[in-house]
Amino acid sequence: MSVTTRFAPSPTGRLHMGHAYAAIRAHDFARERGGRFLLRIEDIDGTRSRAEHVATILADLRWLGLAWDGEVAFQSARLDLYAAALERLRSLGLMYRCYCTRAEIAGAMSAPHGQVAAYPGTCRGSRERDAPHCWRIDMAAAVARCGAPSWTDHGRVVTNEALAQGDVVLARKDAPASYHLAVTVDDAAQGVTDVVRGCDLFAATHVHRILQALLGLAVPRWWHHPLLTGADGARLAKRHGAPALADMRAAGLDGAAVAARLRAGQIA
Numbered sequence: 001m002s003v004t005t006r007f008a009p010s011p012t013g014r015l016h017m018g019h020a021y022a023a024i025r026a027h028d029f030a031r032e033r034g035g036r037f038l039l040r041i042e043d044i045d046g047t048r049s050r051a052e053h054v055a056t057i058l059a060d061l062r063w064l065g066l067a068w069d070g071e072v073a074f075q076s077a078r079l080d081l082y083a084a085a086l087e088r089l090r091s092l093g094l095m096y097r098c099y100c101t102r103a104e105i106a107g108a109m110s111a112p113h114g115q116v117a118a119y120p121g122t123c124r125g126s127r128e129r130d131a132p133h134c135w136r137i138d139m140a141a142a143v144a145r146c147g148a149p150s151w152t153d154h155g156r157v158v159t160n161e162a163l164a165q166g167d168v169v170l171a172r173k174d175a176p177a178s179y180h181l182a183v184t185v186d187d188a189a190q191g192v193t194d195v196v197r198g199c200d201l202f203a204a205t206h207v208h209r210i211l212q213a214l215l216g217l218a219v220p221r222w223w224h225h226p227l228l229t230g231a232d233g234a235r236l237a238k239r240h241g242a243p244a245l246a247d248m249r250a251a252g253l254d255g256a257a258v259a260a261r262l263r264a265g266q267i268a
């Protein structure tokens with residue numbers, strides 16, 4: 001069976017070495033198997049996505065020597081697909097409106113040790129009213145309907161723990177879809193067979209597998225890879241001062257050499 005992977009950055013900032021590593025993992029996975037590597041720009045978040053970041057991302061990937069197949073897909077151009085999926089889930093009676101404000105949710109969800117607790121279901125079963133709202137999935141009802149299907153990571157069967165994720169948001173107040181919904185719909189629509197991405201998204205996969213079952217979508221294999229960490233062991237992210245690929249490019253570094261070092265497990 002032919003293989004299709006993708007790199008799916010959100011254009012809300014500049015890419016750093018952690019992104020480069022993720023892109024290389026997905027790219028190489030496909031190329032080593034004679035498969036396709038797609039690039040999808042996850043720009044449903046209209047308030048945080050920026051066109052200039054898109055241009056920079058494309059230039060960064062070219063600099064690293066990563067060529068993608070076909071046209072670049074933009075989530076902002078695919079909103080009808082997400083709306084249709086949402087409608088289907090609503091018609092199954094699995095969605096409800098949530099009117100909670102950010103502050104209310106932050107209060108209800110604060111948990112010890114910085115863990116993120118699941119949404120407590122405050123608005124589940126509440127009367128519909130004319131006020132700003134997002135749409136949440138009733139996860140218990142969803143799991144009861146589709147039976148919590150397992151999935152595979154590196155070929156190993158993973159028990160579905162979507163219930164622990166709670167009633168996640170599938171359509172935001174300010175955007176017609178959420179990450180969970182858009183990524184699931186797109187991976188299926190684009191024929192992605194193997195999702196190669198960072199292990200920070202491992203828990204999200206429980207939710208994605210539920211959505212696939214409910215929407216009758218094809219099920220890919222998952223390969224969550226470790227995240228790059230800095231010398232202090234902390235995850236590389238911009239807030240830790242990881243240099244942007246664009247700055248390295250502008251400084252005249254050789255992108256192919258940077259990619260080669262990342263493939264060899266070296267960060268700098």
Ligand code: GLU
Binds near residue numbers: 183
């Ligand atoms: N857009 C997501 C991010 O930037 C990644 C989506 C995915 O790989 O599933 O973190």
